[in-house]
Amino acid sequence: MAQHGGPQQRIFSPLRTALHRFAFILLIFSAFGLMLLGKADTVLIERIRAASADLVSPVMNIVSRPAASINELTDKIYNLAHLYEENERLRRENQHLLAWQQAARNLSHENARLRDLAGYTSPPALHLVTSRVIADMGGAYAHSVMISAGSRDGVSKGQAVISDEGLVGRVAEAGYQASRVLLITDINSRVPVVVENSRDRAFLSGDNTNRPLLTFLTADAAVAPGDRILTSGHGGAFPPGIPIGVVSSVSENAVRVAPMFRRHQLEYLRVADYDLHGILSNERIQQSQSANNENTVDVSPDIPDGVGIVPATPDPAGEAQ
Amino acid sequence: MKPGVWQRLDIIARGLFPAFSVFVLLLINLLPISVPLLSTASPALALMAVFYWSVNRPDLLTGVTAFLLGLLQDLLMGLPLGVSSLVLLLVQTGSASQGRFFHNKPFSVMWWGFALVAIPALLVQWLLSSALIGALLPIKATLISYVLTAVLFPTVAWVLARAQNSLLRYV
Numbered sequence: 001m002a003q004h005g006g007p008q009q010r011i012f013s014p015l016r017t018a019l020h021r022f023a024f025i026l027l028i029f030s031a032f033g034l035m036l037l038g039k040a041d042t043v044l045i046e047r048i049r050a051a052s053a054d055l056v057s058p059v060m061n062i063v064s065r066p067a068a069s070i071n072e073l074t075d076k077i078y079n080l081a082h083l084y085e086e087n088e089r090l091r092r093e094n095q096h097l098l099a100w101q102q103a104a105r106n107l108s109h110e111n112a113r114l115r116d117l118a119g120y121t122s123p124p125a126l127h128l129v130t131s132r133v134i135a136d137m138g139g140a141y142a143h144s145v146m147i148s149a150g151s152r153d154g155v156s157k158g159q160a161v162i163s164d165e166g167l168v169g170r171v172a173e174a175g176y177q178a179s180r181v182l183l184i185t186d187i188n189s190r191v192p193v194v195v196e197n198s199r200d201r202a203f204l205s206g207d208n209t210n211r212p213l214l215t216f217l218t219a220d221a222a223v224a225p226g227d228r229i230l231t232s233g234h235g236g237a238f239p240p241g242i243p244i245g246v247v248s249s250v251s252e253n254a255v256r257v258a259p260m261f262r263r264h265q266l267e268y269l270r271v272a273d274y275d276l277h278g279i280l281s282n283e284r285i286q287q288s289q290s291a292n293n294e295n296t297v298d299v300s301p302d303i304p305d306g307v308g309i310v311p312a313t314p315d316p317a318g319e320a321q
Numbered sequence: 322m323k324p325g326v327w328q329r330l331d332i333i334a335r336g337l338f339p340a341f342s343v344f345v346l347l348l349i350n351l352l353p354i355s356v357p358l359l360s361t362a363s364p365a366l367a368l369m370a371v372f373y374w375s376v377n378r379p380d381l382l383t384g385v386t387a388f389l390l391g392l393l394q395d396l397l398m399g400l401p402l403g404v405s406s407l408v409l410l411l412v413q414t415g416s417a418s419q420g421r422f423f424h425n426k427p428f429s430v431m432w433w434g435f436a437l438v439a440i441p442a443l444l445v446q447w448l449l450s451s452a453l454i455g456a457l458l459p460i461k462a463t464l465i466s467y468v469l470t471a472v473l474f475p476t477v478a479w480v481l482a483r484a485q486n487s488l489l490r491y492v
Contacts, residue, residue, distance in 0.1 A: 141446070
């Protein structure tokens with residue numbers, strides 16, 4: 001186009017540069033607009049994020065398989081090299097665990113008897129969805145992974161995600177066939193926890209390092225390196241007693257926890273539906289919002305309407321007989 | 322002679338290749354790789370490709386494309402929305418205007434150029450992400466990410482150059 005000199009070129013060339021500059025400024029402003037939108041309308045952004053996860057999940061589902069098999073191969077080579085030591089270690093661990101098994105059997109019998117005596121109501125039944133990790137979004141700014149299960153499989157926002165070792169994170173957005181899991185090490189993650197031995201309550205706050213912090217710990221709390229950290233179940237987001245990690249360091253101003261899982265080895269995760277709605281579900285939020293209006297709008301009692309059998313009100317005379 | 326429909330479609334498809342290559346690199350960035358280092362800090366592959374194409378073919382990877390690819394990166398990686406859009410847009414505009422400087426120079430000049438461009442790019446990303454999340458993110462992960470990005474650039478650039486030579490010679 002540049003070959004054609006002439007009046008047209010003389011008019012359009014500056015016009016085009018002006019247009020380019022205008023487009024550039026417009027894009028800069030829309031980037032900042034997006035940042036504001038991301039802060040303001042979280043529900044909309046969540047939906048878009050879930051949709052984009054759905055969009056790439058078929059590709060990632062296929063592509064992550066060769067990556068997983070390469071990982072398996074390196075694992076195998078490593079295992080072959082360390083076969084002897086590993087065997088010795090497992091032998092010792094097995095002896096140790098057999099002793100624990102005996103203890104656990106005795107305790108579970110005793111526990112069952114005591115529960116019978118005390119009329120204990122058992123916690124809600126657990127529904128697990130197992131899924132594969134298909135993407136690790138990560139790096140320096142966010143700690144999250146994508147799993148190949150979504151609302152299709154019964155996964156919804158806020159559910160606990162656990163690995164063989166313990167709690168990994170929670171479902172941040174659930175798409176139709178894929179969801180994003182926010183790891184407990186992410187800077188946006190807060191999990192109510194309890195120290196196993198001392199029963200001190202605290203929050204486990206991620207800070208984008210591999211060692212999340214214990215925050216809101218009381219001043220007289222007795223925490224030492226090696227203490228196990230479990231979910232406390234407060235807030236109704238997670239059930240109590242899921243292992244999370246071990247206290248790795250205690251200093252003047254920070255208690256850090258080493259999570260049970262190793263992020264680069266996450267392969268299969270289980271999404272646990274404890275039938276707890278948590279504080280994160282949209283229904284809860286809507287309920288809490290509509291609760292404010294309930295008194296002003298809906299004052300009449302529930303009267304069943306329509307044709308059909310109307311549930312009979314209990315007859316006091318009949319009961320008295 | 323007027324080009325036929327298929328020929329025109331072919332040209333359009335080839336023209337979309339730079340944007341597509343950035344998308345593929347984004348997906349590669351997402352692959353779960355069991356290397357401990359890579360799970361804490363990953364190389365910014367999309368940044369490399371955006372730099373490469375805006376130096377070599379700024380006509381095929383425009384600012385709008387860079388903006389949209391950044392948006393996709395933010396959506397997929399769970400980053401604060403708009404940050405990558407801004408960074409990639411700035412990198413695209415900056416490198417496209419300086420693109421001529423790198424023409425007919427040895428590859429090492431372009432490598433140095435990229436290493437220089439990546440510093441403010443990752444710094445802006447770190448600062449804006451920290452500001453939007455509301456807490457200072459650990460700078461160590463960003464530093465590791467920068468080193469990985471700078472070291473791996475020749476590999477990515479080599480692949481892209483091969484693709485450019487074979488697919489985009491006449492486009």
